[in-house]
Amino acid sequence: MIMSRIEAPRDEDTVAAGPLVDRLLGGLPAEAVLTDPDVTASYAHDMASFCPAGSPAVVVLPRTVQQVQHVMRTATELRVPVVPQGARTGLSGAANATDGCIVLSLTKMDRILEIDPVNRIAVVEPGVINAALSRAVAEHGLAYPPDPSSWEMCTIGGNIGTASGGLCCVKYGVTAEYVLGLDVVLADGRLLTTGRRTVKGVAGYDLTRLFVGSEGSLGIVVRAVLALRPKPPEQLVLAAEFASGAAASDAVCRIMAGGHVPSLLELMDRTTVKAVNDMARMGLPESTEALLLAAFDTTDPAADLAALGALCEEAGATQVVPAEDAAESEMLLQARRMSLVALEAVKGTTMIDDVCVPRSRLGELIEGVERISEKHGLTIGVVAHAGDGNTHPTVCFDASDPDESRRARESFDEIMALGLELGGTITGEHGVGVLKKEWLAREAGPVSMEMQRAVKGAFDPLDILNPGKLF
Template sequence: MIVSRIEARPDEDTVAAGPLVGRLLDGLPPEAVLTDPDVTASYAHDMASFCPAGAPAVVVLPRTVEQVQHVMRTATALRVPVVPQGARTGLSGAANATDGCIVLSLTRMDAILEINPVDRVAVVEPGVVNAALSRAAGEHGLSYPPDPSSWETCTIGGNIGTASGGLCCVKYGVTAEYVLGLDVVLADGRLMSTGRRTAKGVAGYDLTRLFVGSEGSLGIVVRAILALRPRPPRQLVLAAEFASGAAACDAVCRIMAGGHVPSLLELMDRTTVRAVNDMARMGLPESTEALLLAAFDTTDPAADLAALGALCEAAGATGVVPAEDAAESELLLQARRLSLVALEAVKGTTMIDDVCVPRSRLGELLDGVERIAEKYRLTIGVVAHAGDGNTHPTVCFDARDPEESRRARDSFDEIMALGLELGGTITGEHGVGVLKKEWLAREIGPVGMEMQRAVKQAFDPLNLLNPGKLF
């Protein structure tokens, strides 16, 4: 039998009286402890601003492992919940504060401790920005492939917490495949090391993978050993226009069945293309129903793009335009990276789904999303990592309109249900957080939930770490 989880609720009188802040200051410098309500409120939520969030009692910004340990020992002594945060670029409310919590922001732990070209590893602190690591690795002729759309601002710790992906997943895989080892501060303040820095290693349970995607609910990552790869040649991008989403998805199936390994295979529907043009004046073709972006970073990318372009034409592409150089390629990639920001500008708020389906069912998902948009009278743009079936149907709505907000939530749930019906998952890379708690149980079932809770109980018996997330 699983022991019932203890709900961590700070004693309001205790916190109000000041012992929490005082004890934190025993091991933290004053500038690392923020109590001004106007300041702490700015740490209340991630990019999913419509998800519920509480008011933190205090925000702490440690710089060392020992300071993180002190925070967790204090939290355990006073039974105060702790919400770990990175750059708060998440999209599921996983970093949202709870009332009376300690927000533990790791952004000041931002050192790249080592880059080893022989072992092909990087050792980094959690606050390192993804793009900063990529550039530092590049100076050694190496690359760190995972590249979420927010790579210029998101942190490695956040990427690990949500097991994030990115545009290059179709060839290079996701964050979980690059995390070799971790140093983790547990709920009671103990420091644990997992994994290795060797190319191989199967000693014991794979606790490293357990922490990847745990959304800060099992421990605080304070150091990571990451695998690096040789830096590939500069990629070239191709844009293919299609008269329907089904035709674009047919092209994706032909490309993958043909054994091609593009470094990128992304899809933007008509709504997304127009939103990007409206916001950034990119000059993308608005006559298209679906725009497919493909890239190769091989020694002869032009030849590979030509072969891929022929498959697109066979699937019914109305136009196939390869980029002539790196500058044109980067422009197309920038358009793709702007997609979610552009869709948010349509109505002011977006609810971003993260449904991943088998590639062979991608067309069915797109058709289903279109029907759902019509049913709920909403604008829903779809951008997708088409090469791995990971779609981001993005519901645009006015959060000030209660009735429209209700329709947005209903459409969001219906899209997740559709994804499960097609043999998919409710989240490919954004995580569960607050937004998808109800759906996790539907996907993994009662036995799966029992085991998930058992793991949580083993690592965090007082339920202090990010309570209320995942389940």
């Protein structure tokens, strides 16, 4: 991407040609301030469909905490909204620009500041790529478990903003469980330090957890202290085929009730399997209605997989195939990771739902999505972190067809309503953003929304941090 270098203001610029850019340039290098409309337009939105995006007045790419503080002081003085961004891989519109805003892209703050094997922590800037951190700590015999499907692209700051999960969260948990402390630039430019570097700590309110999942609405994360784990043994994967999603869900229930702790337990329905095969020619079994992938990273993964395979057979699996080695395991995991991209290729556009339900009701959710798919005449693939009930029903549609787009939106809403009916939540890891604002209010209720708005008001009284998101 070509960055525009700021020189003299141009007559055709509006907000960007006035005091805003002049003030920003007072504390930022010229190459960190972008105003070319073609360039700023490329920062206007994340990867979500059906989410409006405005036109930013300017995009800034700071490299230091002090530069971020300068941006926020300027925004406060001029009452200009600020939209923080990472890699824009989000799926809820949380990183979408508003008209006349400052887009604050944190991708240039990408340093791993410290890796401490004794205390098992890493200290990083928000622009560090998830996969880069994982590889860096692996050199010390450690692991950073949260691994979203977009881990090769997404940033730690973005992961913190949405409290993201990943494929291994069934055993190791989600991002919130690994964030020990934060440095946060507040709306008025002050620097707040939360949390700790120690294993334990309960001093005061847990402000760290408050910022995790806040989608940039309370402050700008500029540094994170992250917990690490010892690097686990290499995992082996098993693939089990089922004649129905309900049978696969029954297997999940048996596995969890049996006390097993797989490092991964993922589900792909027939539509998803076919999409992956069409894209990558991976030779996955298209005769199956549901493909369950399970993995163990224990000292004897083969024995654990054998026990898990027996439970799958009891639940009606038509075939159970353990991977023979790490290479075959990685191939199966790669198929799962590319699922959402493959589904997008079916029609060109997708709406990716993120409904999480109790594990015991996973089968009901899958069956309900099938009914919704038939009702609206749309292709809806289901891929899921089955071990924790987090499903991603993905509506495939042609965005150039108004009627198909309408049906896509209606089916998306019906899936979210179904999730709530089953005792679930509207989002397990993608966040609320713009896409699910009305649904947050339905799930949380009026008292909760009043308290959440009060928290927002305490941290951001002028409502300049990511306005229009969440509520």
